[in-house]
Amino acid sequence: MAHQIIATSRSRTGIPTGRLAVWWVIGSEILIFGGLIASYLLNRFNHGPSWSIEAANTNTFIGACNTFWLLTSSLFVVYAHAASERRDAAKTRMWIWLTIMLGGFFMGFKAYEYTTEIHHGFTLFTSNFWSFYYTATGLHGFHVLCGMVIMAIIAEGDIKKGQNWHRVENIGLYWHFVDIVWIFLFPLMYIAK
Amino acid sequence: MAGHNHPSYLKIYITLVILFIVSVAGPEVAPAFGVFAKPIVLLTAFGIAIWKAYLVCAYFMHLKFEKIYAPYILLACFSLLFVFFFGTATDAMFANGHNWVKPVSEEAAVEEAKARSYVLHGSHDDHGEDQHDDSDGADHDDDHDSGDKEH
Numbered sequence: 001m002a003h004q005i006i007a008t009s010r011s012r013t014g015i016p017t018g019r020l021a022v023w024w025v026i027g028s029e030i031l032i033f034g035g036l037i038a039s040y041l042l043n044r045f046n047h048g049p050s051w052s053i054e055a056a057n058t059n060t061f062i063g064a065c066n067t068f069w070l071l072t073s074s075l076f077v078v079y080a081h082a083a084s085e086r087r088d089a090a091k092t093r094m095w096i097w098l099t100i101m102l103g104g105f106f107m108g109f110k111a112y113e114y115t116t117e118i119h120h121g122f123t124l125f126t127s128n129f130w131s132f133y134y135t136a137t138g139l140h141g142f143h144v145l146c147g148m149v150i151m152a153i154i155a156e157g158d159i160k161k162g163q164n165w166h167r168v169e170n171i172g173l174y175w176h177f178v179d180i181v182w183i184f185l186f187p188l189m190y191i192a193k
Numbered sequence: 194m195a196g197h198n199h200p201s202y203l204k205i206y207i208t209l210v211i212l213f214i215v216s217v218a219g220p221e222v223a224p225a226f227g228v229f230a231k232p233i234v235l236l237t238a239f240g241i242a243i244w245k246a247y248l249v250c251a252y253f254m255h256l257k258f259e260k261i262y263a264p265y266i267l268l269a270c271f272s273l274l275f276v277f278f279f280g281t282a283t284d285a286m287f288a289n290g291h292n293w294v295k296p297v298s299e300e301a302a303v304e305e306a307k308a309r310s311y312v313l314h315g316s317h318d319d320h321g322e323d324q325h326d327d328s329d330g331a332d333h334d335d336d337h338d339s340g341d342k343e344h
Contacts, residue, residue: 014260023263030270038278042285050302056312064217071213075206078253082202120311127306176254180246187238191220 022170026177029143033181036139040132040188047128054129055193057122062113063190066106070144070179073102077151077172084168089159092168096155099175103148110141133189140185143178147171205252209245216241 011017044051080095114134124134150171158164219237223230251257256264288295307313 013262015262020262023266027266027270030267031274034271034274035277038274042278042282046286046288047299047302050299050306053303053306053310053313057310060217064213067213068210071206071209074209074249074253075202078202121309126309127302129306173254176249180249183242183245183249187216187242191216191238192234193220 016166018166018170019173022173026173029177029181033136033139036132036136037184037188040136043128043132044188044192050127051129052193054127055189057117057120058133058190058193059113059116060190062109063186066109067182067186069102069105069109070182073099073106074176074179076102077175081169081172084159084165087162087165089162092159092165093155096151096159096168100148100151100155103144103151106144107141107148110137136185137189140178140181143181147175147178151175200252202253205248209248212241212245212248216245 011020013020015023076095076099080092080099083091083095122130124131154164154167154171158167216237219241220234223233223237226233256267284290288299
């Protein structure tokens with residue numbers, strides 16, 4: 001008698017495979033962003049006065065607004081996850097698109113900030129501080145952009161069709177990590193002057 | 194992770210926003226506390242950043258309810274990071290070593306940074322708001338970088 005094969009999870013760790021893979025990504029990102037932040041600290045300890053003068057040129061107001069957007073977007077994406085557990089497609093998509101909107105606010109503010117700084121003559125090659133600033137915030141901004149694109153794909157490609165609900169949690173984990181990176185970049189680049 | 198009871202996400206968020214406000218306000222009011230200014234800045238800026246990161250990890254990422262493997266993976270990555278940090282810091286913190294020297298002296302770097310700082314010079318009238326926002330930062334620098342003042 002032939003049995004119909006039903007797809008099941010084969011996780012040996014007890015963590016669903018997709019989520020475990022996201023933890024893998026986050027573990028790798030800790031080394032990437034952690035390495036950047038650790039190098040920044042090394043230089044900051046070593047070049048205190050000159051780096052303080054350079055850091056005074058960053059715009060604290062915009063940095064604070066961007067922190068607020070990301071903190072709020074973290075709440076929205078966790079609401080999207082809660083809605084996905086209830087299999088509420090409309091609410092899940094709504095919270096995901098609100099998260100994307102706040103990601104858009106972040107990118108818009110960042111674009112304005114970059115424009116202002118470049119206008120003042122601060123570019124990637126101005127000094128070590130600005131090299132770190134543009135590398136760290138640029139790489140972070142790229143992660144925000146990737147998160148926004150993936151969330152849009154999940155909202156329209158999966159949730160709209162009522163499939164792959166677990167992806168909402170997975171992208172949520174990634175988004176929270178992006179938020180945590182900014183939680184550390186904000187005091188380093190904008191507050192500790 | 195549907196098996197555990199969700200915490201109140203709104204309460205966690207409100208806590209995060211309050212911590213965020215304290216982290217921004219702390220360095221602004223710190224100079225009024227004299228010798229305690231630096232510890233207050235460090236505590237409010239970086240101590241609170243660690244607290245905020247913990248709240249996001251524990252409750253928004255559900256790490257508190259995740260299988261034990263996930264926190265171990267993250268801790269292993271952090272440990273590796275610290276190995277590299279302390280491995281390089283013990284040498285990189287010096288200005289010179291065996292047959293190497295850093296190309297730019299700190300004094301020259303300070304002069305260059307001052308020369309291009311629009312906050313210190315107060316030019317660029319088309320960005321008056323920026324100057325206002327960052328003028329506190331310039332004063333702050335002057336407080337800490339004694340002997341480097343330009344008026």
